[in-house]
Amino acid sequence: MRRISLVLALLLLASCSSRQSLFVVLPNPDGSSGAVTIEDGQKSVVLDQPYAAGEVRGGAAAPVKIDQAQVQQIFGNALAAQPILPSHFVLYFERDSDTLTPESQRQYQGVFEDIKRRNVYEVEVIGHTDTMGTQAHNQRLSMSRAEMIRDRLVHDGISPKSISVAGRGSLDLAVRTADQVAEPRNRRVEITVR
Structure with a gap:
């Protein structure tokens, strides 16, 4: 059975930035990853590598740079709450x-x-x-x-x-x-x- 990568999404509705959502592809236990595409109606961003990230800001999709430490800082609580995989x-x-x-x-x-x-x-x-x-x-x-x-x-x-x-x-x-x-x-x- 092939595992699908975990994708984290964070919605920032009332924050000081104009970021509406952030998407990050996490690696599978073997280091591989799946993929996700972010679309804003005019362009799309494909995220297909571990820790590839994209955001929607002001209605426009764009890739962003993010590393493992930033993922842990932003999504640490959500990651800690994940159940252990079968x-x-x-x-x-x-x-x-x-x-x-x-x-x-x-x-x-x-x-x-x-x-x-x-x-x-x-x-x-x-x-x-x-x-x-x-x-x-x-x-x-x-x-x-x-x-x-x-x-x-x-x-x-x-x-x-x-x-x-x-x-x-x-x-x-x-x-x-x-x-x-x-x-x-x-x-x-x-x-x-x-």
């Missing part, structure tokens, strides 16, 4: 079990830390399997994997009321395979934290 994690399991692989055992801590840094959170845990076994077996196994992660999170202090679990069996394969193929990347739990 996070997505994938943990993998040993074949035909609800035991995490050694690497996923280590990665679990990152899931837990992401949840704990949020004041309010919602956690969605969805279990998956490879195509080995029957549909009924895979459905039970995928649910067992999701429930194991939920139980571990609850044991570590996460509210059970904030966790939803589901099992998808082999219905949503990460890697398409034929039936009865032991594909390790399909033996997973996907966790979304909001």
Whole structure:
């Protein structure tokens, strides 16, 4: 999923300047940015770089120079009030079990830390399997994997009321395979934290 850059707009209705609005494109976490176009009816200004800014002053759109420190000074309170963006994690399991692989055992801590840094959170845990076994077996196994992660999170202090679990069996394969193929990347739990 591609993220759209955050654009800040500040309306100055009763100020000593004649600026009516200020628009700033903020960078995505990876440093990229989206774009926004400001139009005043006669000309347009395209803002398509991190910290690109434009204003409408006296009814006319124009680009302006602004740096990260100025953005923080002007929009600091709004930036501080932003919710934390959702996070997505994938943990993998040993074949035909609800035991995490050694690497996923280590990665679990990152899931837990992401949840704990949020004041309010919602956690969605969805279990998956490879195509080995029957549909009924895979459905039970995928649910067992999701429930194991939920139980571990609850044991570590996460509210059970904030966790939803589901099992998808082999219905949503990460890697398409034929039936009865032991594909390790399909033996997973996907966790979304909001």
